[in-house]
Amino acid sequence: MRVYSKKTAGAVALFAGAALVLSACATGTDTAPDDTPSGSSDGALRIGTLLPQTGTLAHLIFGPRAAVKLAMQEINDAGGVLGQDVELVVEGNEHDASDPTIMNKSVDDIIKADPAFVLGAMGTGNSNAAMPRLTEAGILMGSPSNTGIAMSGINDLYFRTIASDIIQGRALGNLVLQDGNTTVAMLAQNNDYGIGLRDNFQETLEEAGAELVYGAKGSGEEFPEGQTTFTSEVTAALSKKPDAIAIVSYEEAKQIIPELASQNFDLSKLYLVDGNTVPYEEFDDGLLEGAQGTTPGRASKGEFLDALVAADSTATQSTNFAPESYDAVMLVALAAQKGGGTDTDTIIANLAAVSGADGGETCDTYKDCLALLEDGKEIHYEGRAGSGPLTDKNEPSSALIGIYKYDATNTPVAVGEIEG
Template sequence: MVHRNKALIAAFALAGAASLALAGCSSSGGGGATTAPTATSTGSADPAAACKPGTPSTGPFTLATILPQTGSLAYLNPPAEAGYGLAVEDIDAAGGVLGQPIKVGPITDSGASSDLSVSTASAAQIASSDAQVVLGAESSSVSLNFVDTIVSKCKVQISPANTATELSGYSSYYFRTAPPDTVQGSALGNLVIGDGVQKVAFIVFNDAYGTGLRDVVEDTVTKAGGEVVYGAKGKGQEFAPGQKTFSSEVSAALAAKPDAIVILAFDETKQIVPELKAQGWDLSKTYLVDGNTADYSKDFEAGTLTGAQGTIPGAQPDPEFKQRLVDFYKKSANADLKDFSYAPESYDAIVLAALAAEKGKGTDGPTIQANLAAVSGTSNGEKCSDYASCLALIKSGKDITYTGKAGIGPFNSQNDPSSAYIGIYKFDTNNTPVFQKSIQGSVN
């Protein structure tokens, strides 16, 4: 198995990225931004409140990553790598940021929510580096573990996959290119109700992502006249992340006689599904979400999940972009890319940050933070879909709206996308999710 760090570094070298650092000195933290607010929409103090404007830095745009190389979400690492790696390649091909190639590093492991020591160590490494933009994490619980460490150093954190509502407006220096669970949860709840389901059971882990998404789906289902018969909010029926056996949870859920079961979990799904099958559940009446809508062709007997459905935030990549991702990953990791979850969001996160640096004429965190919303379209600027064309508009003095690959709307006041697509998938006889359609939703 190719070690991802070395593979990506080799790829960036091929692409012309000049200086790749795996560690570095603390940034001087120049400015260009307005002073960060002292409180967030969550009601707590902004951990980046001490970040002050100053003279913008014109050194290399430096990117760090904290993505799941290990743990239950490791299958999401390849598409994220392909997304941000291809973005770096495209940006450098268009002249870089402020005329300089992007500097990449540290490239770190976020691990899983079941072992937060991994992300704690990685975040400490990034905090002491000269990176000013940090991509990650994929898991909301993992991001909540280290976000303060990152943003308190005036570094901009952008997650391509966090969806927990708890992160909306968490910090002025925290952004995400994936929509919060208010969008995915509403889409999933409406999908369930639209399929004629009246009684729903949740098998959900006790994690900010799982319970937050459950709450939104539950609200959508009950408002439409449905009923939650197991795993509802406040019932204390969640399981611990990383749990290995699920006989009692499945037995209790089936005893409630649901019409459908929604599984809100990560890698635990590989134990939950066989238990459901063993206890006689019709798995075509099962719904999954972005944390577990994955390729199970090597995990389950053929036909196990046929007809089950899942949701994944994000637009379906167009064929040309998909092929570019595949080609890049083959070159960088010498492996085939089969999952594209959050690849567009990873790509857009880096392009947006680079455009923000160009607009503010500074590569420091405060300058990038101050200009991210504007280049995403809050200034109603001219639309552009790639770094090169957007850069040309910025250099001509125009405001821009980067439309990107994920199809998200401009950042709102909570640094969430103001609109986003949710993909609906159905599992085939090989236990592989097949894209059916996209639904666009707005972020409240």
Template sequence: MTRRTHAGRSVAVTGALVLALTACAGGSGGGDEPAGGGGDGGGEPLRIGTLLPVTGSLAQLGPPEIAGVDLAVDEINEAGGLFGADVEVSHKDSSDAQNASVATASAQELISEGVSVVVGAASSSVTLNVVDDITGAGIVQISPANTATNLSGYSDFYFRTAPPDSVQGDVLGNLIVSDGASNVGILVFNDSYGTSLRDVVADVVTSAGGTIVYGEKGQEFDPAEQNFSTIVGDAIAASPDALVILTFTEQTPLIVRELAAQGWDMSKTYFVDGNLQNFGTEGETGFPAGTLEGAQGTLPGAYPSEEFQERMRGVDPDLTEFSYGPESYDATMLAALAALKGGDSSGETIQANLAAVSGADGGEECTGWQECADLVEAGEDIAYQAVSGVGPFNDANDPSSAFIGIYQFGPDNTYTFSRSEEGEVPQD
């Protein structure tokens, strides 16, 4: 039986639910003992908390991320759990940076519950608000979606299974240049996610001989902005041959409608992970058919296989988006494998063994819980093969490599996979 808590409600879920997302030997300890094997958490069940968006401007990411965690937990528990007990998970809402008190309260609840790992947040700005409290309590924080470059190496207890903006920004900038654009406008909100990604894209474009005609430093808009008439008008007046929208989904429909109203060719528009969504043709987020046809977007992570998508739907049958689901699955698997390798479920032990189980020290490649756990229990070093395609953790606790998917919108304003590019994560 898998025990879950959703915002203070205990939910017992029985049955077989199997799903997977984006994570065993050779830890940081010395001698014959596994790293962290003598920690205080021995004999205790592994308690995982999630800090993921149920409400707010990134709420579309919550369902696949939560499903990814639950899929991994179900897979582990169906195989007998960890240390003779089921892995437990407690889900809390992170909301967004405009509702910072939600994440603050949720983080304190998870700390009080005694979790060893927190999977989240999705927003880099939200993480920056709570990471000191979480990691300061000796709890490992693993984000499946943070991309801000200033989080690289932030804390020994902070990891992420999504690459920093240096990778997505590089792929996006080169995509724009390869499409023939040289005068690029960027509609960017004043948030660490947006400005970090803007800086990388701008560097790629200008290094290729292009120009950023709108969206330089000082031309960001307020994350709470609701009227984009002047902002869009100024961007179009700068005569760009491509426009990048760097904001979250709450404002994106307003921007798209204003761009269309002012006659912008939407096929020359580029989206990113924070706002790439199947907008469709109906409802509050829908547009008239053909509005986004030809527009493109980028999204970190290898494209999830049909099999993995079906496994995720086994956890949440209503899923229509899969963004960062694999990364959430991987974060959960990595944490559990690190605990197994170290011999207990404490945050200190998990932190000491995460890099090793990700393959940072080499080892035998393995996938899923059963295969990897069998190798760890046999004393083998492993290299967990992440569903999201990320490489082992580097010295900054970032994935050492990652895939970035490139997607294109069709006439129904939904996107389909085009191709993916693999990039290395640079280290200072």
């Protein structure tokens, strides 16, 4: 039977407005889904991606793309799912809200390819926009990067392998506080990501007696996604004489950072987040030295980093969200294996169990987990991101937040992590 609960139907209705804004006159039917689950119960596991090949999030595609290749390679080398190789049947482009026709066409392509699972989208707003039609088609979405608080338990056909902005916002706030800052300015973009992270950051500061002097909730000082000039915002923020500045953005940070430098702000007092904690090779050496950033999940390093680069050399540009992407594909494959079917319904029914929600023997590679499943044992897949088992809201029960500091080449270097 198709998993299509009242909660799922409610999610489709809730996000219909957002979908229309971002997808314009999206095609599709108004009828309820039929009784045939996406994918095939006895065929190969068919998956797809909905990642930002272009647009304001394009600088974050490298890690997830490499992770999908690596996960598929390891799964197939270990014998595949139910004895068949996993197939990547479609690669969609989520782009961004500036041109919704691009993602709308990708959603058309995904539905036509009929995978059981799609990794993506990366942007919370893009997931909201794609969700109604992919849900109607019975396709499971799994995001490695949607941190929007409202995504918690939003849909039976949606899960995420990353923590919400509640955890990262508080981690960033605590990092700023432990460095002795008491007045802080925040340049935050005006979307679910920016607002949710800002709100929890501000709450953490205020609980400790510190103050968000620019960009606070209710001030109306957020900037629209895609803005390219920030002279007035930076001038206004610096007029408050903050001890530190935090930026919640995507690639807009590439314009904000030079403007801060031109107005003589000490960039070692700058704090970034997962959407912009990336290398900035285009800047003069040393510009960002000492600046810090937070990113949910464990840093990609050692053998895992080497394997990512071997799978796709572009991973040298960024490995943000690679662990979460890798884990999402692994969980889907293990759920199909455990349930004995590669269709969406079977995967959903077994997803939480293989993540360790019901206990089981721990394993951290597909090969080892597969052996346990073939012996009829329950498993707890311990993923690369360091997240806890999935909850009944289809998200990690706990998560790691990585802390990074920029070196003299403007590259973020992992210096620690905290659990939330």
